[in-house]
Amino acid sequence: MSTTPLTTHHQRQHIDTILRTVADTEARTPAQNEAGIIARSWRRCIDRYGLDPARPTPARYVPGATLREHQDQADALLQVARAGVEQLYRQVAPLSYVVLLTDARGIAVQFLGAKSDQREHQRTGLYLGSDWSESHAGTCAVGTCIHERTALTCHHSDHFSAHHIQLTCTAAPVFDPHGQLLAVLDISAYRSPSAKESQTFALQLVKTTARMIEDAYFLQRYGDRHIVCLDRSREFVQINRRYLLAMEEDGTLVAANTAGRKLLRHHGLPLPEAGEARPFQAWNIRDLLDGEVSEVLAIPQHSDDRVQAFHTRRHREIHFATLIEPPRRPGANRSLPRDSSLAPLEALAEDDPSMRDTLTRAARLRNEPINILVMGETGTGKERMARALHDSSRRRDKPFVAINCAAMPESLIESELFGHEPGSFTGARSKGMKGLIVQADGGTLFLDEIGDMPLQLQTRLLRVLAEQEVLPIGASRPIKVDLRVVAATHRDLRELIQAGRFREDLFYRLNGASLRLPPLRERADKGYLIRQIFAELNEQRGSRVRLRGDAMSALLAYPWPGNIRELHNALHYALATCDGDEVVVGDLPEECVHGQLAHPGASQGQALSTATGSSARPLHQDLLYRALCRHQWNVSAVARELGLSRPTIYRRMKRLGIVPPNQQMAD
Known part of the structure; x- marks a missing residue:
């Protein structure tokens, strides 16, 4: 040697x-x-x-x-x-x-x-x-x-x-x-x-985390099956879930985690060893547990703690079992009433506890003749909630009229809201105009950013809500309207009342019931929202772009100060700028990648860019230019560093207007 x-x-x-x-x-x-x-x-x-x-x-x-x-x-x-x-x-x-x-x-x-x-x-x-x-x-x-x-x-x-x-x-x-x-x-x-x-402790820590990842993958992979969780301890079976067995409705076992496979072998049910190419042996849960399949399926109804004890057939050992049932339908919430009209509300969330409580309350209120106040930070989806309330109610076939009280000029808001008769003021339309409130007759009037409505108009709106009639500018007779009002704000209306900037009586008219939306950073169903909005944007664009795992990881790790609106914009941006048929972490806006623990799932180039103090996104002109200079305009070397293909580098150079020095001299 x-x-x-x-x-x-x-x-x-x-x-x-x-x-x-x-x-x-x-x-x-x-x-x-x-x-x-x-x-x-x-x-x-x-x-x-x-x-x-x-x-x-x-x-x-x-x-x-x-x-x-x-x-x-x-x-x-x-x-x-x-x-x-x-x-x-x-x-x-x-x-x-x-x-x-x-x-x-x-x-x-x-x-x-x-x-x-x-x-x-x-x-x-x-x-x-x-x-x-x-x-x-x-x-x-x-x-x-x-x-x-x-x-x-x-x-x-x-x-x-x-x-x-x-x-x-x-x-x-x-x-x-x-x-x-x-x-x-x-x-x-x-x-x-x-x-x-x-x-020694490092070894135990890594083994424990590897097992957690393995079991989480198992639960996702077989989320559409019944999963039997076993443990020798009743107190820990729902937490520890040491042995996981996925089974069909008839009890046929289709997969097991590592501990579960060891348990099956221990009880005389041979399975392929790790690494063997043989398929999983289709045993039945009855071959392991001394009980009927119907008993296993009935575990959730068996006792208050949803746990049942079984003997194993071969060694007569006691194991405690709990059951994870497959969802009846994706995204559905069993706590909501069974009604197909609730689909617009159900689509707003998956399994976030705060949102499910809010949606359960919304489902009960959707047909009640009371006004609703929706509160939450900017961008949390208040208009989506208002529209879902409308679309799930008996008013769904009538108009939904949305008004942003903060965006409408103060000089126009009165005529826009209440309408006007022909020639009633300088600049009035010759044929007059039906106001937005009248346009919402029979349906839902959504008043976004109600806290920014001028005080004098608050008084007129209060009368509309109290008497269910509106008087257009210049008219002598009011028009009867049938309204359901949903108002939204990100401001503290009680503070505005104390400051004399919002009418207390109007607050109580609007606040027949209140719904609060949590910020995106606090929601447990961020992954669901990301997939849902990404699918909507794909459909709007007529594209079939996929969201790769590294991009999803970055999106899940980002705190989203702009909430759902910012998420929507970030995904729209990524779809507009990505190359090919997938969105990767480098296609996301710079702020969505910056500030993670390090750079999980990112490409080498994105991580390298943080070391040089430049942007975390290889789309950034300054970052790409610096990389090209660092490698003396060797595009192959830059492609390797940024984790991109050479054609992609050339396309982005062209798009960003970056020209090599030798071409500049030739020009």
Whole structure:
């Protein structure tokens, strides 16, 4: 084996240890423990991969286009894993760890780390797009975890390459519902105590988080089936959900999480081992539990805690079971009355508790002859709520007239609201005009930003509400109207009343009932709203663009100060500026990417741009220009850095008016 000169005595010792260990293990099989795992990996590195411990292996990154392919293939997992990866990072970031999520081939498809250590991340390979397969990087937590399919810590000199011996890395596998390796979760640090025992807690933390990600993926993948959750403890079965079994209505088992597959094997129901290509064996829940399928399906009605105890058939062990039932219909809320006319209200939210309470109240009020005041921050969807109230009521076939009291000029608002007779004032229409209030007769009048209505008009509006009639300007006889008024405001009307800027009697006329909309940052159903609005915009544009997982992660992490209106604008922007048939994180407005924990799911280029202090979006003219200058106008190098294709770079240069210096000189 050829060697190259080494820089430190420590590295020479490391190489000698590897060579001695490999020689010693030629005549015997290493023990089935972590030391044995490391020894087996060292031998594979030399015998199978032809690696040389004396030749430090530099970090290797896949090209941007290849990284996007890996992210696309892991898209469903990335959307589910985001919360777990970010939670893990928050726990380990104070100890200077980074977090990597790689796919089953060892390519880092998600990364979180301190931006201040950006260069060190890239140099060492603890970064997005890096290749940690054992065949390239040698013995390491990710690559060896992939090969051995078990969690492990690769600490300092456990690594094969001398390039990595300063690192401590801990990884755990994430399996799909059939036991195939789906991903590897890893935390790594540049500085740590020399004793490997210092990483014991890190190993447990990564294993726990990997299991959470795996189970969340399982629950999403089989959300349309009945899922039986089992545990040995009644108190923890609904929280811990240790064993997960997905089944059909007749009790046929279709999948199980890792713990569930072990449980089935323990009770004599053989399943393929992890990594085998054989399909899931279709056992029935009756083969495991001593009970009928009907008993399992009736668990939610069985007791107050929705838990039932069963014996297992083979070992007669007691397991406590609870059942997650599939939704009866997507987006529907069982707490709302069963009425098809409620669809407009149901579409406003999915499972956010505050919104569901608000919508339950709205459903009960929609046909009542009282006015409603909708409150919430700017952009929270107050007009959407007003229109949904109208569309779900018996007035749905009558007009819905919306008036923005803040946007209408004070000089025109009176005639616009109440109408006028011919020639009743200078500039009046020759044929007169029917006011917006009269136009809303029989339907719903929506008064947006009611807090900005001038005081003198508040008095006239109060009379309309009290007498259900309107007197146009210049008319001698009032017109009877049948109105349902929905008013909206982001202001505190009680404060305006105290300041003398809003009539108290009008407030009580408008506030027959109130509905409060939560800000988007506090809603639990942000993902639903993002998908819904994205689908609406796609339909309006006649396009079939998809929203990739890295973009969804950035959208979910952003606090949305402008609420749903800002979300709508951001998605509209992304659809208008994206290249091809998908929206990626780089297509989002700059502010939607800036300020995340680091750059989860972003491309290398977006992360690199934050290190140079420029915009997080590669669409930004200054960012692209700087990248081109940094690489002496080598478009291929810029494409690799920004994680984009060369044609995309050329298109964006043309769109942004960026011309290479040699072309400028020629011109």
